[in-house]
Amino acid sequence: MSEDRLIAFGQRGLNHFQNGTQDRVDQIFQVPAENYTNSEIWDSEINNVFKRLPLVLSCSSELSEPGSYHSLEVLGVPVLVTRGEDGNIRAFLNSCTHRGAVVVPEGVGTSRRHACPYHAWTYNSQGDLVGVYEEEHFGEIDYECNGLVELPCDERAGLIWVTLNTNPVVDIDTFLCGYGEMLEFLGLADCHVVGRQVIEGPNWKVAYDGYLDLYHLPILHRNTFGPEGGGHAVYDSWGPHQRATRPDVYFSKLEGRDEKDWLISELVGGVWTIFPHVSIAGFDANGKVYMLSQLFPGATPGSSTTIQTFLHTEPPDEEQADVVKKQMDFLRIVVGDEDYFTGLRLQKALQTGMKDFVNFGLNEGGGQRFHQFLKELLNKTDDEVAAFFKESTEN
């Protein structure tokens, strides 16, 4: 089924390439400029999107061993993701049962025990409390009930989703709208995490708009990868999750060949986004390097932080390290000095309050879909969210 979907997308992309056309929607769409600047809207996005839906926080391949963990702070929430001795992935609020200290410092590592730095209460990789220093001061401790607070967590397609809320409103498969099995084609579970860098940017939607926008590629990126092709896009979507691909760059090589001979590796090119905050793009570099960009709102409506994690299909060695380093430097320029440089200036201009709207053209259907979905989601109650995802899967 999902392979049919890849092939159908390849056929559409090839047709667009042959005809010099691209996907177009029926109407121009305007987004109020204040959606990028207003702090009430921004608060609502944090609470109704980022703290209500599953977010991609880690990579399976980086946490493959029992006891491996990833500690990070997301939107002010300290999170600990671990793989237990039983092989299952779990996530916790990284806050000690005793008096709340952050137990595991930020970073990635492997440890079967985590001792709190404050008074040494200790937890195992399943989040259970397993040791209390001078236990006699605490009477009868029920170890079973005093583990770390668990957060909803799921693993699909080599990625780990965590919800920053103990009461999830949507399960992972409803949330993914069938996209999880498509993401499997990227093979991220078998890749090696080979690098990570952080880039500061504008309002999270200004940044996310850029990942869905291929129109700008030959213009803004003319000094980097822009000239590889034109600014035409073909889109596919699974609810709010979208894929955007340049027909001329990725599908021209399918021309004149029987569909039976098309390779999966030829059909997965382009940008794969995961609502509300992730983009994945692959680059050829002694095998393939994927850049997983996790975008998080910053401390103000006008700021965001993007964590770029690089995953390589090949195991790391010295030669690969050099290739990856060059790729990371290149992508820091593309995203930092081109996309986010432009985005931060755009953000300032919108913050003047003198503009009413920004415009998304007929060729910018990806951005349109994102803003339309977001707008509706913000108005849904918790009870309505799962139904909304189901409904949007069907459209």
Ligand code: FES
């Ligand atoms: S706060 Fe963790 S042991 Fe006291």
Ligand SMILES: [Fe+2]
């Ligand atoms: Fe860009």
